[in-house]
Amino acid sequence: MVDIHPGQRVAVLADAQNLYHSAHSLYSRNVDYSAVLDKAVQGRELTRAISYVIRADSPEEESFFDALVDIGFETKIKDIKTFGDGSKKADWDVGMSLDAVTLADHVDTVVLCTGDGDFSRLCHHLRHEGVRVEAMAFGAATADELVEAADSFIDMSEREETFLL
Incomplete structure (x- = not known):
């Protein structure tokens, strides 16, 4: 396993919906994306930071999207889809995966x-x-399978004061 070193080129891909819902269901708090980006990069060379967000037409979301850009994330925005039966769906799994595969030739991590x-x-x-x-x-x-599949896992719950607003 490769250790972290300052010359590594890093891409950070943030599933904002997943983090948002996790933070709200576990703590009823918001995520500090600035702290997330700092910890993800860990002094290495940031190549790309992309946050994948869903537009659900809530009043504060545009200022949230702007804040992500100010922190250093590119935002990729997808509108939520409402189906005939009233159910709603929106996720970025395929988009994040395609970006990760595309970036793989240009980054170390x-x-x-x-x-x-x-x-x-x-x-x-x-x-x-x-x-x-x-x-x-x-x-x-x-998910356990994600923790097992990654080279390393940072449990943000172990540092709530850092990662939650």
Whole structure:
């Protein structure tokens, strides 16, 4: 396993919906994305930081999107889909995975900020390509298969005062 060193080129991909819902269901608090980005990079060379967000037409979301940009994230925004039966769906799993695979040739490490176990297959693929994969999320809301598939896992629950507002 490759250790962290300052010359590593890092891409940080943040599943904002996953982190938001985890923080709210576990703590009823918001995520400090500035702290997330700092911890993900850990003094290495940041190549890309992308936050994947869903537009649900809530009043404060545009200021949230702007804040992410101010912190240093590019934002990729998808509108929530409402189906005929009233159900709603929106996720970025495919978009995040495609970006990670595309970035793999340009970085040494991909940090996935999500607890979603659907990304475990992506971890295996990236590691096979020689990319270090780190995951960070709230442990109680993180799938075991993601933790096992990543090279390392940062449990944000162990440092609530750092990662929550």
